[in-house]
Amino acid sequence: MTNLPGLYNYWIVIVLMMTGFYVVIARGNLIKKIVGLNIFQTSVFILYISMGKIDGGTAPIIVADTGGAEVVYSNPLPHVLILTAIVVGIATTALGLALIVRIKEAYGTVEEDEIFAKDEQA
Amino acid sequence: MAVGILRLHNLLAVVMLSGIYSLISACLFVTLDAVDVAFTEASVGGGIATVLMLATLGLTTDREKTGKGNLRLVPLAVVTITGAALIYGTLDMPLFGDPTAPIQQHVAPRYIEESPRATGIPNIVTSVLASYRGYDTMGELTVIFTAGIGVVLIMAGRRRRED
Numbered sequence: 190m191t192n193l194p195g196l197y198n199y200w201i202v203i204v205l206m207m208t209g210f211y212v213v214i215a216r217g218n219l220i221k222k223i224v225g226l227n228i229f230q231t232s233v234f235i236l237y238i239s240m241g242k243i244d245g246g247t248a249p250i251i252v253a254d255t256g257g258a259e260v261v262y263s264n265p266l267p268h269v270l271i272l273t274a275i276v277v278g279i280a281t282t283a284l285g286l287a288l289i290v291r292i293k294e295a296y297g298t299v300e301e302d303e304i305f306a307k308d309e310q311a
Numbered sequence: 312m313a314v315g316i317l318r319l320h321n322l323l324a325v326v327m328l329s330g331i332y333s334l335i336s337a338c339l340f341v342t343l344d345a346v347d348v349a350f351t352e353a354s355v356g357g358g359i360a361t362v363l364m365l366a367t368l369g370l371t372t373d374r375e376k377t378g379k380g381n382l383r384l385v386p387l388a389v390v391t392i393t394g395a396a397l398i399y400g401t402l403d404m405p406l407f408g409d410p411t412a413p414i415q416q417h418v419a420p421r422y423i424e425e426s427p428r429a430t431g432i433p434n435i436v437t438s439v440l441a442s443y444r445g446y447d448t449m450g451e452l453t454v455i456f457t458a459g460i461g462v463v464l465i466m467a468g469r470r471r472r473e474d
Contacts, residue, residue, distance in 0.1 A: 199401040207394040215386035220367060224329045227360065231336050234352070238345045240405075248344045249435040263344035265435040271348050272440060273451045279355045279363075280458035286367040287462040293371040 198239040205232035217301040219289045223282060230278050234271045241267035326364040333357040347436045 205228060212225025241264035249265035289299055296304050333356035340349035440448055 196401050196404060196406065199404055200398060203394050203397045203401070206397070207390045210393065211386055211390045214389065215383045220364065220371070221325060224325055224364070227329060227356070228332070231333070231352075231356070234348070235336060235339065238340055238343045238348060241345070242343045248346045250346075250433055262435065265439055268345045268348050268436045269439045269444060271345070272351055272436070273447065275348070275351050275355050276451060277454050279359055280455045282360055283363055284458050284461050284465075286363050287465040289367055290370045291465055291468070299371050 199236070202232045202236040202239070205229075205235070219292065219299045219301065220286075223285050223289070226285075227278070227282065230274075234274065237267040237271050237274075241265075323365075323368060326361060326368060329364070330357050330361040333360065347434070 209225045209227070209229030209232060212228065213222050216222060216225065243261055243263050247262060249262040249268065292304065293299050296307050298304060298307075333352060337349045337353040337357065340346070340352060
């Protein structure tokens, strides 16, 4: 229990993640849901990147002339994974937004409850 | 910032806030030594995503329907319980910045020591992305390509109906 302050990075992530989660499940507007999904996504990125951080470390680019000193590099692996994840994330966001545009045309609204109401009538 | 996104009803402001949020997280990545990720987040998250969302707003509407209670209790309860469970789960996690954490012990030291010699690229992130995990990156391109085709098809169907 003495370790508690050292875990603050995870807690920041969890607060962001739950904010995004709340937006996704509690808000009816589809565009806002996508924004919430992005918040959630970024929180996962921060989780990975903060796990790779080492105290006193530097960016994982090899220093040619270290001057004899030992250089500590942060873990490069999470960076690689998250680079991929960011790009895939924007791809899914784009697809979701395109679907929203079509839904708006078909139903005339981007509010979830109004869409359900129109489905009931049909 | 995120709470602002939660409460605002003007979707234009929401999109702007999410762009700023992306930029802030890019700055956070720089301080966490992930400069490559910061570049990508700033350009993709702060740039492309914002443009795409603005385009969507232009094609739909920039007002969220207001009215009815702002706070919904059931989702709030779900979120609180999930968050509490996750925080309980973090109690066993290694400390922030701990060099002896399990994540630092596995293959990362090998990449750091070997990759400059094996690939000749000083930036380890680049060498892992393009060299060690080249197939992975190619698969990523497939995903983007598929998503691009999907967007084009969805939007093309829309134009045909207008005729």
